Amino acid sequence: MLGFVILILSCVVAVQTKPKQETFVPFLTTQRKNRVSGSSSPATPSSTSSTGNNVSGWFTRNILQPLTGGPRIPEHTITDYFIFQMATLNDGSGSYIGLFNQWFVVSELQEVSAKDGATIAGGSGGRSGSGDVYEAQAEAQKQNAIQAKGKRDYHGAARAYVETAKLYEKSGSEFNLMEAAGAYEDAFKAYNMVQQTGPGIQCLExxxxxxxxxxxxxxRAAKIYTQLGDLLKTQDTRKAVEMYRESAELYKSEGDGRTLHVTIKLAESLCQLQQFQQAYTLYNDIIIPETMSQEILQYTTRDHILNAILAHLGATQADWIMLASDLTRFEELCPDFHGSAGNKALQALANAEWEQDPQAFQEACQGMNRLRSGGMPDWQVGLLLVEKKRLDEGGLL
Incomplete structure (x- = not known):
């Protein structure tokens, strides 16, 4: 009970003693002046670089600062959290907390030296590698992104996540490369909220x-490549094929069962590009054998056989004799295909073409169209339309 009372009293005192926001700039100005003054040290005859630093520090304190009015204060954001204030520099180089009439350093970065690495103020005062500095800057940008997302500023969040990813990449750490990849995914989600597809796709790549x-x-990469293929298949089918191919190869190398699922998407997209021979090879060599071998997928095999036969029709430049041969072969290979609606529709097409009967061909096409709730895909319509026009000049499906 006593602890609870003390906590309440502490909160009340904290609320009443919050520093005013206008006191932050004077605090940061003093902080930076002290940093410049503290950076100089007595020169020694044996240290040329130390002498140069002292001269530079003297010049900054006695010439530049009087002319410019002191160290430049970067743009910053101050957020009131009721019992304390939180100030964050917009460039991600520092964050500060205001509490009990004072401002305290939470994290603060000095400039990165190409030769010596970076000094992190507010810490041990020692030197660390530039990778540590990039990591700290990335963490600060990540917080900016989270704050922007909380305010539903998705443009700002996306940009901050992209900057976070770039900084993580610069750190060179293997772990941070994975952090960078995750930040790019978060940037994609933020861009998606404001329907900016182009930058979002670049982030996913x-x-x-x-x-x-x-x-x-x-x-994980394969899953993202599949996602990219799904996003691009109606906008840029050629690039979608590249993404699906990358995904299938990665899944295969990982021994992941999702290889088949992506290979089906790849074959369908190849048909859309009229790359029928490649599509037929995938159906014949991979998709049909694997779906037949998996009991849970056997019911889909007949649909893949139908696609394979039509893809082969496209690859052979409308060789209807080959189509009839394919029908016989696949009927023997897959009993479930024999007597199916798709088989009957293909048989009707082959018979109409053999008899050169445009009316029967059109009725067979209509039967094909009824096999799917959304009708035949465009690539199948295009194939059959060519034959229909040959049988009946100007006729439509």
Whole structure:
């Protein structure tokens, strides 16, 4: 009970003693002046660089600062959290907390030296590698992104996540490369909220690239490549094929069962591009044998056989004799295909073409169209339309 009372009293005191926001700039100005003054040290005859630093520090304190009015204060954001204030520099180089009439350093970065690395103020005062500095800057940008997302500023969040990813990449750490990939995924989600597809897709490609570099990130990269294929298949089918191909290869190398699922998507997209021979090879060599071998997928085999036969028709430049041969072969291979609606529709097409009967061919096409709730895909319509026009000039499906 006593502890609860003390906690309440502490909160009340904290609320009443919050520093005013206008006191932050004077605090930061003093902080930076002290940093410049503290950076100089007595010169020694044996240290040329130390002498140069002292001269630079003297010049900054006695010439530049009087002319410019002191160290430049970067743009910053101050957020009131009721019992304390939180100030964050917009460039991600520092964050500060205001409590009990004072401002305190939470994290603060000095400039990165190309030669010596970076000094992190507010810490041990020692030197660390530039990778540590990039990591700290990335964490600060990540907080900016989270705050922007909380305010539903998705443009700001996306940009901050992209900057976070770039900083993580610069750190050079294998772990941070995975952090960078995750930040690119978060940037995609933020861009998606404001329907900016182009930048979002670029972020996903960067995420896949980074996951692929990691020996344990293959399946994660493959999943993203599949996602990219799904996003691009109605906008840029050729690039969607590339994404599906990358995904299938990665899943295969990982021994992941999702290889088949992506290979089906790849074959369908190849048909859309009229690359029928490649599609037929995938159906014949991979998709049909694997779906037949999996009891849970056997019911889909007959649909893949129908697609395979039509893809082969396209690959052979409308060789209807070959189509009839395919029908016989697949009936023997897959009993479930024999007597199916798709088989009957294909048989009707072959018979109408053999008899050169445009009316019967049109009725067979209508039967094909009824096999799917959304009708035949465009590539099948295009194939059959060519034959229909040959049988009946100007006729439509």
């Amino acid at each position: 960067n995420a896949a690239r980074l996951f692929r570099k990691n020996e344990r990130g293959g399946s």
